[in-house]
Amino acid sequence: MKVHQFIYAFFLLIVAGCTKLDIPPKNIISDPEIFGTSEGVLSYMARMYSTLPMEDFRYNYETNGLFNNGGTKYKQQSALTGEALGRDTQGADAENASYWDAAYAAIRTANMLLETLPQYQEFHSEDEVKTYSAEARFIRGFIYYSLVKRYGGVPKVDMVIDYPASVSLEETLLPRAAEEEIWDFIGEDLDFAMNNLPENNQKGRATKYAAAAFKSRVMLHAGSIAKYNTIEEIDRGNRICGIPSQRATDYFKAAYDASRILDETTKHRLYKDEWVADDAEAQAQNFTHIFLKDTYENIFVRYYKDPESLHNFDDSAQPMQTSSGGNNSELCPTLDFIEMFDGIEKDADGHFVFLDANDKYKLYASPLDAFVNAEPRLKGTVILPMSEFMGQTIDIRRGIWTGSSQNGISPLMPAGSVVNYTNVYNESSPLKLSSNFAFNNDPGNQITLKDGSRKKRSGESGVVSGWDFGNISGFYLRKYLNPEQTDNNGNKSTQSWIEIRYAEVLLNRAEAAYELLTAGAASSGGGDYRQDAFDCINQIRERAGATLLVSPSAINSIDTIRTERRKELAFEHKTYWDLKRWRIMEAEQSNKRYRVLYPFYSTDADKYFLDARYMESKGGGANYIFNFDSRNYYQMIPPAEITKNPNCRQNPGY
């Protein structure tokens, strides 16, 4: 009967439509797709590199996500070292956030590749497998370096902790390893990387030379700890803070040897394409272009790309007047930093000379006149007042002196004053200052000059007294700032972060050589450590346009090498760790006020004068006094970790 057929057909049809329950998730990818294909491994690599803890433009010591912070950079690491003053860095801060959970997550990622990739070997060539594994070890070494330089010995995890499948919760509670053991472990990883990485790799990925150069940095750091550290903390028989001093030579030797590996190639050398002998202008430009062009000096670089990957360095460090909105002026180099450079008139204490023989201000047609002979590297590193940037004259001025200049102008404040000008001078004084930009830019408040024209009290970029924005030291940073980035409001920048460049290798080499020399170590290959250090430093100085050292005997103090390093690598987020590893941070920042150089304009003389002084305090009472707490040589392990893992001992002092 038709009806029955109809019923059967209906039921059969729907029963045939029974769906299988074994449906893999659509939005999740599994091991074979990742490790069984080159594209998959590359995407995995991309993750490892993106979480690599470089203290780059996105680094922000103050907030969570230390290494990948997308917010406005109110605080810059360079403002902790005395290289620069930052409006929002009001003292010697420590890292506010901890790099711990993210570090071990990244270590897990590297370990997972090392354990899983061998199961999928057949899908890749032998070389590929070698490279991938070596990169994972390079990355793991990089992460452990970030940990050990902060915390000392940390728990050593060299495999994926297979919780809960094969390890109980108790078995995950690893104690800290000896600090020495971690440094050695990093050394092993980097050796493996050095021996297995190719000389050339995709841009952005590690090479043999990146591993060698990085090893020279790491081992130099370890040697410095062994030599200079005095903190000792023992847990379960392991020295978790500090390295026995007798190991210093081993590490300096390892650093020196690693740096020499770069001798094997001509691929990396100092960038001098635009360098012209005796042409200060060209030398300065050559120096700025290292940081804006992708040069052969670079050994290991992080690249950015619009729109997928951006940072906001230009926003943060931008001069007030070229800022297109957002933040600005977070890095204003100090006079203390400027004074490290050659070619500036300095007194016996090395301080900038701004007064004439009669203790009156020197008068200049332009503040730039005080720096005509300054070493070109300084001009490549900082923007001096009234110099050109982005097609504008960067107008940095504290105020206008409307008093007489007939008998010279006497210092506005007594030497060593820490008091603000506004405490001494008021609106009826000949010194005309501006409290804020609204006031400064109001035509009604401008000062009439001799020729009848009108001039703002402070410069376009400040300095103003009740500052919320604008310059605070008399200088701006030039290094890394991209003059093409006219729209710099927020995250618009794409200049690359140079994690390691050849100049650092030379400086590592010189420092290691000098340390070995003073330790009386025998040189390998018969070379002379002093001569080698001399050659390295002079290579750097020549490119910088600085005065060359006359002979190897000029290498007679570690400070010669250190100062060179601080000038060359300034604002590259290396100095902070240098000061820490040399254990001189405490001495440098003991009740320390940094010095600034404020330009003033005299209406009577129609000239500028420069006032060197301690920084003014900020409205609200922030005095910018730096006191480094020596317990910060070993940072605090996150308390949450100590709570979760009772076997993990806290560093002393916390």
Add this chain to the structure above:
Amino acid sequence: MYRITVLTWALFLIVTASFGQGQNPVVISGVVQDKLGPLKGVTVSEKNAKNTTTSDDKGRFTITVAPGSTLTFQYIGYKPVEHVVTTTDDIRISMENDNQMVEEIVVVGYGQQAQKTMTGAVSAIKGEEIVTTKNESLPNMLTGKIPGLRVVQNSAEPGQFNNSMDIRGLGSPLIIIDGVPRNNMARLNPEDIESISVLKDASAAIYGVNSANGVILITTKKGAQGEIDLSYSGSMLWQRPSNFPKLVDAVDWMTLYNERSSHNVDNPTRPYTDEQIEQYRSGELKSTDWVSAIFRNSAPQQMHTLNASGGSDRISFYSSLGLQKQESFLRTNAINYEIFNLRSNISAKITDNLVFDMNLAGTLDDRQSTPYSSSDIIRGMWLMQPMDRVFYDDEQTKYWQPSNGGLQNPAAMMDSDLVGKNEYRSKWFQSNFSLRYDAPFLDGLYVKGLYSYDYTLNENKEFSKAYQLYDSGGNPRTWNAQSDAPNRVARYFYGKDANLWNVQIGYEKQFEDHFISSMALFENTHREGDNFYGSRQLALPLDQIFAGITDKMQINQSVSSGSLYDYAYHAYVGRLAYNYKSKYLSEFTYRYESSSRFSGQSGWAGTPAVMAGWVISEEDFMKNSSLNFINLFKVRASYGRMLDDAATNDYNFLTGYYYPATGGSSVSLPSGYVFDGNFINSSSDKGIANRAITWYKSDMFNLGLDFDAWTGKFGGTLELFQRKRHGLLATRSQSLPGIVGAAQPQENLNSDLTRGIELELYHADKWKDLSYRIAGNISYTRVKTLHFERARAGNSYLNWRQNNNQRYNNIWWGYAGDGIITDWDDLYYNTTYISRGSTLGDYQYLDWNGDGQISDLDVHPLAVNGMVPLINYGITLSASWKGIDLNMLWQGAGKRYFAAREFLYQPLWSDTNALTEFLNRWRPTNPEASPYDPATEWIEGDYAFTGTNPNYNSEFNIQNAAYIRLKSIELGYSLPSDWLTKVNLKKVRLYVNAYNLLTFTKLRYMDPEFYSNPDVSRGGLGDYGYSYPLNKTISVGLNVNF
């Protein structure tokens, strides 16, 4: 487009209606009635034959029978009547109410049951009770009508359907529409609804792994046999914002500003001079009334439904067409919504034993907005200073840039021509096909099959343009809704398929005193979702993708578990019910289910439920006692286990990778890395898998009592329930050290307990021509945490503060108030520390721990927080007198608290605007007097002197949002039928209706239902008063039956 659809529909109507033709020798017609009047829907059939019909609205029926046969008249709740056909004249049949058989049929899971023998806690509501409230969203029309169903309307923004709805506080319920889980409840045309059943206890367990929060069953209308009934119902509504704060003008603004500046003990100032204030006071300068610049006085809304139903003894149909348009309060109407519903339900008797049903429904909707959300615009409206202007120029071509450079002009933001337009279109196609075969060889045995296919498409377009605002100096400033692009268009497509089929075999029979009903069913569900989006920056201001440039072009896909998925479920379901003499009732259901989301992991899950009841009123001792005025007295109990797998969307039992890596952004941990100048997307590890993860279990116990006395004149229901959930997902992250390098997977660790009570009472009577019914319901629910995975607290105080184990949820911790400082002695000699900036009118907090200072240690439980009030009640009153009918719903809630933030909490917050309410403050009589001078005379007020803000979590800011409101009132008048017959109309009813007309609450300046989210566990955000307000509507409407 609508016109074409209307034509198609009309054609369809005609075709289906033509099924209703038939012929036979003797035609009998007449009227069936009871004491009150004509009876609709009485089944009239020829005894021992197959022809059947039902009576219409006026009780009329027409049937063709063999001469001399016997007609039977059957109607639920009435005694059957037999009538022997003698003449062909009109016959008049009177039926008598059978008090013993108030046999209401209620839709339950996979079937129907007689209310009288039901053992579960199921509340049902009929379509006509729903439509007495006129609102754009079905859940709002249910508010207050069903005990235990908690509905809070959070906003009346057109097309957003922003509601919080749950059953008994259990969580988001499963919605079943015509037997199939579906998610478009709010968008259903309420006119299409036959009934809604709410399964509140173990009776929901039959729905298995999605049943833990209860189930709402919606049944749409079917056609009845009889002549074709064509009807129209429609209404026009006018919406106004409900309980909306007002802003101060420039004079008050400057006064408050001066007060705040003078309220500084070290450096008091008065930034605005009297001359400046006088400029506004004299009218020389005008302050801007931002609320009326952005909002209009009323916004229109309209709803129309046209439907037809009818059928023959072989085929019946119901089809309808609904259209609704809602405009917004915005003057530009930049936000608006339109929805179009189409439904066709056909039932055909293929043979005597075989019935085929087909339900088809389609919904199209279209929501428009600017690239700025309503809250962006409303936030702008609240935050503008009254001195800011709307336009820069008098010609009103250039919009003003507000003096606060961080803000944009809300009038510009709502100008679609200027800023662009977003459009969200959705289409639903839903279909059910079912076949039921009643075995002719065994009475009571049937086989049934159902197949359903649903498709949902969302296609969205976002078009934003760069535009300029002009500051006071006439300088343009460029703004953009999209930070990265000047002009940009983006398209989004989401497609979702759902297939469901089931086969069912059942047997149901009454053997004298024994009634048996049994059913077995297999159900297969398969749901898939997919999506993609693309965007381009535009070279031309043209809102089409093709007009874009290839730079910064994007195409991608969302991998969220709600957008890209493929799930399947298999379930075996059984039900066995038995009762003896309708007196001793029992029922057992079981569902055995597995899903692809747990495939191969935790296998199959069973959800058993047992229910039992005792109808005491059926016992002879009761029938024969003086209590026999009680027609029904039933006690019942149920227990069931339900499950929920919603929390396990992310396949936590599998290891794997996310590609591209999730969680970062282009500026913080981008989803990839640049190699060789190319951005390579990265894959990130999902973390540790928990192979043992499973659905959480929910054990529900319910005790119920139903009674009815004096034949429906008075009755009610009382329910007590308790739900224990265990296996709620939580992580042990507190204990796994960071060095493992991965977050601990979620495990089934936590548990909680929900308890509550519901009471429903009704009274109905008739007095002469006046008949009325009044019903009230109230429910109370509270959730208690049983176990919450947490680390040990460091000390006993912290344990008290933080350990929520064995504690009720939603405790609001804060500072108790201790009055206002009213005299200087209070300041000088206070037992607690008072800051030196204090003055009269300042808030005093209770030193709860008595340590002489107000600190965090004084914080203690003050109130309850949470989105939904703990107490909900409703009272409905319906009455009719001759042609006039009245329907009223009073609805209220208690135990809900609200704390305002930002501008609602603090006048001139962040130098923005202030509410007029804040003018009622403590202030010196002479505005220039120092607030710190003891000689100053003060005017008292409710708020402190400007500049003192209450602690957010204190009694000075936490307000009781309990309320009672006239949720809806409808007054209708049906025109006398003798007028209508002249114009060939069956029925015409006119009505006026109001929604949210009156509200009684202590809550200041806000609507008590308004979106409020003070729950700190949810970030403590959201509650800034920037959401689109609720509406208050007045409507006039018309129902016509042709």
